[in-house]
Amino acid sequence: MTVVVGVCAAMLGLAGLLAMIRLITGPSRLDRALALDVLIAVTMVGIGLEAAYHRYTATLPILLVVSIVGFVGSVSVARFAVRRNSE
Amino acid sequence: MRVVTAMRVVAPVVGMAVIWILLWGNLSVANALSGLAVGLLVAALSRLPHVGAGARIRIGGCLRLLGWFALDMARSGTRVAWQALRPGPPPVNAVIAVALRTHSDLTMVFTALALSALPGSLVVEVRRSRQTLYVHVLGVDEQGGLDKARQDALDLEKRVIRAIGTADDRREVL
Amino acid sequence: MSVALDVLVAVVLLLGALFSLTAGVGLLRFPDTLARLHTGAKPQVIGLMATLLAIGLRAEAPLNIGILLLVATCQLMTAPVAAHMVGRAAYRSGRVRADLLIIDELSRDLSES
Structure with a gap:
C-alpha cells in the first residue's frame, strides 16, 4: 500500500507542477483561474489520499471547505473577466 | 394543494438538517434539533424563488x-x-x-x-x-x-x- | 478478503491519481481556453470521486460515508457551474481559436439577432 500511495503522490505532484506551469504562462486571466482550479483539485485528491492511507476521516470537512472556496473563486474570476471585457 | 405547499416549506428545512447532521458526523437528538433550528433560520432569512413548478420526482x-x-x-x-x-x-x-x-x-x-x-x-x-x-x-x-x-x-x-x-x-x- | 479489498483500493487510488494527472497534461497541451476547460474541470472530478470511493472502502464508522457523499454531491453540483461560468467568459472574451472549430452555431446565432 505504501508503494501505491507513493506512486499516486508522485503523479499528483507532477499534475500540480503542470498546473503551476500553466498558472505562470497564462496567457489569460481565465487560464490562470482554471489552473488554480486544477491545483485545488489536486490538493483535494492529495488530502483524500492521505485520509485513505491513514484510515481516518477527520480531514474530510476540509475537502468540503476547499471545494466551496474553489467554486466561489473561479466563479468570481469569471464574472470579473467578463465585466472587464465588456467595458 | 395544501400538502404540496407544506412540503415546499418542510422539505428544504429537513434537507438542511440532514446536511447539518452529516457535517457533525453523528446522529443525536441535540444535533437533529440544532440542525432543524439552523434550517428554519436559513429558510426564514433567505426567501428563494420557487422553481420547478409541476415537476414530479420519480x-x-x-x-x-x-x-x-x-x-x-x-x-x-x-x-x-x-x-x-x-x-x-x-x-x-x-x-x-x-x-x-x-x-x-x-x-x-x-x-x-x-x-x-x-x-x-x-x-x-x-x-x-x-x-x-x-x-x-x-x-x-x-x-x-x-x-x-x-x-x-x-x-x-x-x-x-x-x-x-x-x-x-x-x-x-x- | 482483506487482500482483495486492498488491491481494489490500490487500483481505485491509482485511477484517481491518473485522472488528476491527465487534467494537468491536458491543461498544458490543449491550444485554447475552452479545450483546456474540458480536461481542467472534469477528469479531476472523476479523480476525486475515485479517491472518495477509496476512503469509503477503507473507513470503518458508517456515518463517515455521509460526509463522503456530501463532498461528492457538492463537487458534482459546483464543478459544472464553475466550468460553465469560465467557459462563457472565455467564449465572450474571444479566448477560443476559431480555426479549431469545425462549426460555430453560437456566433452565427449571435450575429443574426
Missing part, C-alpha cells in the same frame, strides 16, 4: 438517470483523458446549438448541468427564450460527428424528463 427515473450518468462519466472521462495524453495534433472541436423540447426551467437546468459535468461537452451559453443550449464539444470526430453529439444531448434531456419532468414535458417528449 424514483425509478432518478436511479436510471444516475446510473446512466455514472456510466457516461466513466466512458467520456476515459476518452478525454486519452485525448489529453495521446501524441499528435489537438482534437477538433465544435460549438453546436441544441434545441431542447422542454419548456420547464428545472429540466433545462438539470440537462445543462449534467451536460457540463460530463467531460467532452460544455454548455457555453443558454438561451432561455428559445430553450437552446450552445454546447462546446471536444473532439467531434471521435464522438461520431455533430449529429451524434446533438442526439446525445437530446437523449440526456429525455432521461432528465423521465426523472424529474413535468406532465407537459412527458407529453411532448416521451
Whole structure:
C-alpha cells in the first residue's frame, strides 16, 4: 500500500507542477483561474489520499471547505473577466 | 394543494438538517434539533424563488438517470483523458446549438448541468427564450460527428424528463 | 478478503491519481481556453470521486460515508457551474481559436439577432 500511495503522490505532484506551469504562462486571466482550479483539485485528491492511507476521516470537512472556496473563486474570476471585457 | 405547499416549506428545512447532521458526523437528538433550528433560520432569512413548478420526482427515473450518468462519466472521462495524453495534433472541436423540447426551467437546468459535468461537452451559453443550449464539444470526430453529439444531448434531456419532468414535458417528449 | 479489498483500493487510488494527472497534461497541451476547460474541470472530478470511493472502502464508522457523499454531491453540483461560468467568459472574451472549430452555431446565432 505504501508503494501505491507513493506512486499516486508522485503523479499528483507532477499534475500540480503542470498546473503551476500553466498558472505562470497564462496567457489569460481565465487560464490562470482554471489552473488554480486544477491545483485545488489536486490538493483535494492529495488530502483524500492521505485520509485513505491513514484510515481516518477527520480531514474530510476540509475537502468540503476547499471545494466551496474553489467554486466561489473561479466563479468570481469569471464574472470579473467578463465585466472587464465588456467595458 | 395544501400538502404540496407544506412540503415546499418542510422539505428544504429537513434537507438542511440532514446536511447539518452529516457535517457533525453523528446522529443525536441535540444535533437533529440544532440542525432543524439552523434550517428554519436559513429558510426564514433567505426567501428563494420557487422553481420547478409541476415537476414530479420519480424514483425509478432518478436511479436510471444516475446510473446512466455514472456510466457516461466513466466512458467520456476515459476518452478525454486519452485525448489529453495521446501524441499528435489537438482534437477538433465544435460549438453546436441544441434545441431542447422542454419548456420547464428545472429540466433545462438539470440537462445543462449534467451536460457540463460530463467531460467532452460544455454548455457555453443558454438561451432561455428559445430553450437552446450552445454546447462546446471536444473532439467531434471521435464522438461520431455533430449529429451524434446533438442526439446525445437530446437523449440526456429525455432521461432528465423521465426523472424529474413535468406532465407537459412527458407529453411532448416521451 | 482483506487482500482483495486492498488491491481494489490500490487500483481505485491509482485511477484517481491518473485522472488528476491527465487534467494537468491536458491543461498544458490543449491550444485554447475552452479545450483546456474540458480536461481542467472534469477528469479531476472523476479523480476525486475515485479517491472518495477509496476512503469509503477503507473507513470503518458508517456515518463517515455521509460526509463522503456530501463532498461528492457538492463537487458534482459546483464543478459544472464553475466550468460553465469560465467557459462563457472565455467564449465572450474571444479566448477560443476559431480555426479549431469545425462549426460555430453560437456566433452565427449571435450575429443574426
